[in-house]
Amino acid sequence: MDGQAKKRLEVNMTTVTRQLDELIGREYRDGFYTTLATDALPRGLNEDIIRMISARKNEPEFMLEWRLKAYRHWLTMTEPQWANLHHPVIDYQNICYYSAPKSEKDGPRSLSEIDPELLRTYQKLGIPLNEQETLAGVAVDAVFDSVSVATTFKAKLAELGIIFCSFSEAVQLHPDLVRQYLGSVVPYTDNFFATLNSAVFSDGSFCYIPPGVRCPMELSTYFRINAKNTGQFERTLIIADKDAYVSYLEGCTAPMRDENQLHAAVVELIALQGARIKYATVQNWYPGDREGRGGIYNFVTKRGDCRGANSHISWTQVETGSAITWKYPSVILRGDNSVGEFYSVALTNHYQQADTGTKMIHIGRNTRSTVLSKGISAGHGQNSYRGLIKVLPGAENARNYTQCDSLLLGDQCGAHTFPYIEVKNPSARVEHEASTSRIGEEQLFYCTQRGIAPEDAVSMIINGFCKAVFQELPMEFAVEAQKLLGVSLEGSTG
Amino acid sequence: MLTIKNLHAQINGKEILRGIDLNIRAGEVHAIMGPNGSGKSTLAQLLAGREGYQVSAGSVDYLGRDLLAMMPEERAREGVFLAFQYPVEIPGVSNALFLKTSLNSIRKHHGLTELDAMDFLHLLRDKMKLVGMDESFLSRAVNEGFSGGEKKRNEILQLAVLEPRLAILDETDSGLDIDALKLIADGINGMRNPERAIVLVTHYQRLLNYIVPDVVHVLSQGRIVKSGGAELALELEQHGYGWVEAEYAARNAAQER
Ligand SMILES: Nc1ncnc2c1ncn2[C@@H]1O[C@H](COP(=O)(O)OP(=O)(O)O)[C@@H](O)[C@H]1O
Numbered sequence: 001m002d003g004q005a006k007k008r009l010e011v012n013m014t015t016v017t018r019q020l021d022e023l024i025g026r027e028y029r030d031g032f033y034t035t036l037a038t039d040a041l042p043r044g045l046n047e048d049i050i051r052m053i054s055a056r057k058n059e060p061e062f063m064l065e066w067r068l069k070a071y072r073h074w075l076t077m078t079e080p081q082w083a084n085l086h087h088p089v090i091d092y093q094n095i096c097y098y099s100a101p102k103s104e105k106d107g108p109r110s111l112s113e114i115d116p117e118l119l120r121t122y123q124k125l126g127i128p129l130n131e132q133e134t135l136a137g138v139a140v141d142a143v144f145d146s147v148s149v150a151t152t153f154k155a156k157l158a159e160l161g162i163i164f165c166s167f168s169e170a171v172q173l174h175p176d177l178v179r180q181y182l183g184s185v186v187p188y189t190d191n192f193f194a195t196l197n198s199a200v201f202s203d204g205s206f207c208y209i210p211p212g213v214r215c216p217m218e219l220s221t222y223f224r225i226n227a228k229n230t231g232q233f234e235r236t237l238i239i240a241d242k243d244a245y246v247s248y249l250e251g252c253t254a255p256m257r258d259e260n261q262l263h264a265a266v267v268e269l270i271a272l273q274g275a276r277i278k279y280a281t282v283q284n285w286y287p288g289d290r291e292g293r294g295g296i297y298n299f300v301t302k303r304g305d306c307r308g309a310n311s312h313i314s315w316t317q318v319e320t321g322s323a324i325t326w327k328y329p330s331v332i333l334r335g336d337n338s339v340g341e342f343y344s345v346a347l348t349n350h351y352q353q354a355d356t357g358t359k360m361i362h363i364g365r366n367t368r369s370t371v372l373s374k375g376i377s378a379g380h381g382q383n384s385y386r387g388l389i390k391v392l393p394g395a396e397n398a399r400n401y402t403q404c405d406s407l408l409l410g411d412q413c414g415a416h417t418f419p420y421i422e423v424k425n426p427s428a429r430v431e432h433e434a435s436t437s438r439i440g441e442e443q444l445f446y447c448t449q450r451g452i453a454p455e456d457a458v459s460m461i462i463n464g465f466c467k468a469v470f471q472e473l474p475m476e477f478a479v480e481a482q483k484l485l486g487v488s489l490e491g492s493t494g
Numbered sequence: 495m496l497t498i499k500n501l502h503a504q505i506n507g508k509e510i511l512r513g514i515d516l517n518i519r520a521g522e523v524h525a526i527m528g529p530n531g532s533g534k535s536t537l538a539q540l541l542a543g544r545e546g547y548q549v550s551a552g553s554v555d556y557l558g559r560d561l562l563a564m565m566p567e568e569r570a571r572e573g574v575f576l577a578f579q580y581p582v583e584i585p586g587v588s589n590a591l592f593l594k595t596s597l598n599s600i601r602k603h604h605g606l607t608e609l610d611a612m613d614f615l616h617l618l619r620d621k622m623k624l625v626g627m628d629e630s631f632l633s634r635a636v637n638e639g640f641s642g643g644e645k646k647r648n649e650i651l652q653l654a655v656l657e658p659r660l661a662i663l664d665e666t667d668s669g670l671d672i673d674a675l676k677l678i679a680d681g682i683n684g685m686r687n688p689e690r691a692i693v694l695v696t697h698y699q700r701l702l703n704y705i706v707p708d709v710v711h712v713l714s715q716g717r718i719v720k721s722g723g724a725e726l727a728l729e730l731e732q733h734g735y736g737w738v739e740a741e742y743a744a745r746n747a748a749q750e751r
């Protein structure tokens with residue numbers, strides 16, 4: 001009896017641990033691969049490659065010049081070492097910098113021209129590409145590897161003067177806007193990865209909302225990294241003119257792949273006087289397997305510029321994927337009374353590493369910023385919050401509130417917080433709160449004692465932990481985000 | 495309904511329960527009393543399936559099944575309910591969602607349809623009146639920022655909604671003012687029925703003025719040192735636990751001789 005009872009207890013313990021493991025260790029669902037004929041440039045990087053990229057895209061001279069300036073600057077830079085991340089050396093000469101599905105040569109004009117294989121890929125991912133499927137109000141600019149293949153609802157948006165198209169298209173059709181704003185928030189000299197992106201970026205999304213226009217639907221992009229050894233360098237530029245409003249969703253999935261893939265995107269947001277931009281991301285790229293092999297390296301530069309008075313930019317992100325994430329969506333609070341917000345959930349599992357956070361740069365008077373960061377670590381995952389709050393001398397009455405909460409599942413993962421605060425104006429008020437908790441045996445027992453299965457209990461506890469961030473997401477993304485965190489929707493809708 | 499035989503249990507090698515025998519039949523209300531640290535909560539939590547206890551001897555039979563072999567959620571679904579002495583907070587999870595998930599998990603186990611949000615809300619509103627809880631508690635996170643008394647009421651609300659076969663209430667009376675105590679006692683009395691057993695764990699007899707037990711047990715240093723009727727609680731109130739413990743020691747000594 002004695003031995004038996006002991007054994008049973010051990011079994012109970014391991015069962016619960018195993019269930020936790022299973023819940024957070026589910027195989028990557030989007031791991032499939034599409035066979036497509038691709039048109040790719042040889043691996044490696046030099047001025048000829050950059051000229052070829054620019055030529056293939058039929059770019060005006062100013063774009064090529066800009067790319068070359070960036071490339072030459074990049075040659076003088078070294079990869080940053082300060083992030084709390086560890087990864088094998090990236091061989092930049094062994095990356096293919098341009099890859100496009102073959103059909104791109106003629107440019108698909110409607111869905112019927114698109115490779116059915118590609119459409120099937122999107123269907124598997126659950127992307128509402130067909131117009132009838134997008135009646136829910138989502139206009140999708142889908143990026144497959146490097147080239148935008150379909151844009152929906154464009155006509156409807158055009159009636160309002162809204163421009164929403166691929167970056168390449170914007171370069172062709174709206175070169176003046178591109179020229180005026182490209183690099184005005186993230187200059188080509190900004191940082192190693194942004195500079196690389198400036199030199200080689202292949203495509204991305206472009207959005208312009210004219211003065212006083214409220215974009216009537218959520219604009220959405222789905223990124224998908226597909227071809228082997230293709231570094232993906234997306235460039236997104238969103239401009240909200242005076243008193244305009246736009247809410248933008250970025251969703252990402254990548255198929256399963258053994259080699260690590262580099263992703264170095266740049267997103268620039270510009271909010272003019274009284275404008276508001278909401279930018280939401282749900283990122284579930286391939287995180288690597290249980291042993292930490294494979295997965296995406298995600299080194300992204302995202303920055304918003306509250307250029308006008310009373311402007312407002314918010315970043316909301318749910319990061320569950322990538323082997324390595326290095327990402328600090330930031331807001332430059334230039335205009336008086338402007339508002340910057342950052343809401344983040346980052347989950348690391350297995351051997352994933354995330355070093356993410358934000359920078360809020362207060363320049364204008366009465367500027368306000370809010371930072372709410374929720375980090376969840378499981379397995380051997382390492383999760384770091386790195387945040388900078390900077391108040392410049394002219395930022396009279398600047399306010400910041402930062403809250404960083406970490407939740408640990410298991411005892412082999414880690415959570416780290418690196419807050420940097422620089423205040424140069426005595427009237428500023430900066431508050432920082434941080435907490436770390438473990439999904440307690442007590443919480444779990446409380447739930448199971450009420451008949452709730454342990455895996456449902458963990459979902460519920462995690463979901464509760466992230467609630468304040470999920471509330472900032474548009475409905476359909478909140479749903480996606482909950483699913484991503486292994487939350488069964490059943491019950492949570494009541 | 496519940497038969498505990500010679501139960502010994504340790505925490506980290508320290509023996510806390512040192513041979514418990516207890517027999518509880520359906521329809522009965524038992525009170526387990528005893529000084530602080532005597533092992534009352536340990537017994538309650540162990541029966542509910544809490545991890546971390548090493549059972550070194552003994553057995554627990556619940557409705558013909560080996561209770562100790564069941565997972566905590568299985569025990570709960572089969573009707574074992576523990577009102578916690580220190581209910582934990584679950585930030586961001588609404589009280590309503592928690593209780594609905596709980597109720598539906600149990601209903602599903604018994605092959606019943608799961609209640610939708612509307613039906614659940616109807617049920618909940620009635621039960622909340624029973625324990626004198628405000629509806630604002632539904633949308634608040636489970637136990638978060640609740641006062642001691644509010645946490646206890648919340649436990650009783652869960653009891654009323656889940657309608658278990660065996661309810662174990664650990665110090666449910668502590669932290670309640672007299673009005674709340676009466677209200678909750680009424681609620682619990684209302685749940686007495688021939689199908690259900692209730693175990694009241696307490697170190698005061700105050701609660702027992704309102705809920706009159708069929709049997710009172712005194713737990714001391716991990717053993718039941720005396721059992722009796724409702725009047726035993728009053729004696730304990732007047733004379734403390736010392737005499738019971740002394741009597742037990744003398745009896746043991748006599749047996750050994
Ligand atoms: N997790 C634990 N680790 C070590 N000792 C414990 C633990 N939990 C309870 N104990 C000890 O077990 C004994 C009984 O505690 P408990 O069951 O809480 O008593 P009661 O509820 O009767 O006041 C006490 O001596 C207490 O210190």
Ligand SMILES: [Mg+2]
Nearest residue numbers: 534535579665
């Ligand atoms: Mg106790």
